[in-house]
Amino acid sequence: xxxxxxxxxxxxxxxxxxxxxxxxxxxxxxxxxxxxxxxxxxxxxxxxxxxxxxxxxxxxxxxxxxxxxxxxxxxxxxxxxxxxxxxxxxxxxxxxxxxxxxxxxxxxxxxxxxxxxxxxxxx
Amino acid sequence: xxxxxxxxxxxxxxxxxxxxxxxxxxxxxxxxxxxxxxxxxxxxxxxxxxxxxxxxxxxxxxxxxxxxxxxxxxxxxxxxxxxxxxxxxxxxxxxxxxxxxxxxxxxxxxxxxxxxxxxxxxx
Numbered sequence: 001x002x003x004x005x006x007x008x009x010x011x012x013x014x015x016x017x018x019x020x021x022x023x024x025x026x027x028x029x030x031x032x033x034x035x036x037x038x039x040x041x042x043x044x045x046x047x048x049x050x051x052x053x054x055x056x057x058x059x060x061x062x063x064x065x066x067x068x069x070x071x072x073x074x075x076x077x078x079x080x081x082x083x084x085x086x087x088x089x090x091x092x093x094x095x096x097x098x099x100x101x102x103x104x105x106x107x108x109x110x111x112x113x114x115x116x117x118x119x120x121x122x123x
Numbered sequence: 124x125x126x127x128x129x130x131x132x133x134x135x136x137x138x139x140x141x142x143x144x145x146x147x148x149x150x151x152x153x154x155x156x157x158x159x160x161x162x163x164x165x166x167x168x169x170x171x172x173x174x175x176x177x178x179x180x181x182x183x184x185x186x187x188x189x190x191x192x193x194x195x196x197x198x199x200x201x202x203x204x205x206x207x208x209x210x211x212x213x214x215x216x217x218x219x220x221x222x223x224x225x226x227x228x229x230x231x232x233x234x235x236x237x238x239x240x241x242x243x244x245x246x
């Protein structure tokens with residue numbers, strides 16, 4: 001499998017799920033998973049999804065600008081680096097963001113998110 | 124060792140070296156190292172440093188805005204996510220950037236850069 005194709009498919013799935021129903025992202029994380037969201041650290045699916053569903057907006061739409069992907073080492077992991085724009089319902093302006101995912105293969109032939117770091121790009 | 128302290132020390136060392144003499148970054152990469160610079164992929168210290176020293180500017184100064192760090196797995200690696208500003212000599216405006224480093228421990232107790240992804244943040 002071409003890692004770039006896998007990375008793009010993951011990114012599409014992630015943001016489509018985020019924009020449709022954030023709570024459904026829970027299946028992408030495991031107990032070891034870490035998320036740093038604007039500097040705040042969370043670990044495990046419950047804590048991560050509580051943070052995401054608690055964000056102070058109802059509807060949003062992500063638009064992806066770039067997706068970069070590299071294998072993270074011999075164990076089959078992948079690092080995926082995304083830049084894009086986030087539009088909130090009722091807001092005219094969009095917010096630029098960068099996000100990193102470190103994907104680890106599961107025995108079922110899929111991936112889970114071991115590392116997730118999100119930052120808004122101000123300025 | 125606190126990973127956040129290690130990450131901040133690495134970031135400071137990396138950008139100080141970049142701004143003083145980019146060619147000296149060669150010691151931070153190994154043959155398996157990958158860099159994706161604005162979408163262009165390079166592998167190994169020679170190719171990576173050729174790209175960095177060939178960038179079309181002489182002097183620059185990085186200013187760091189945020190550093191986020193997470194362990195990347197059980198093998199002692201660290202993911203470091205940086206946002207900041209890059210000022211080129213003779214240019215009034217600065218450029219915003221995001222950069223990811225995946226650091227892997229060496230037998231000597233130091234780290235090398237396994238993954239490096241750089242993107243300018245336009246907009």
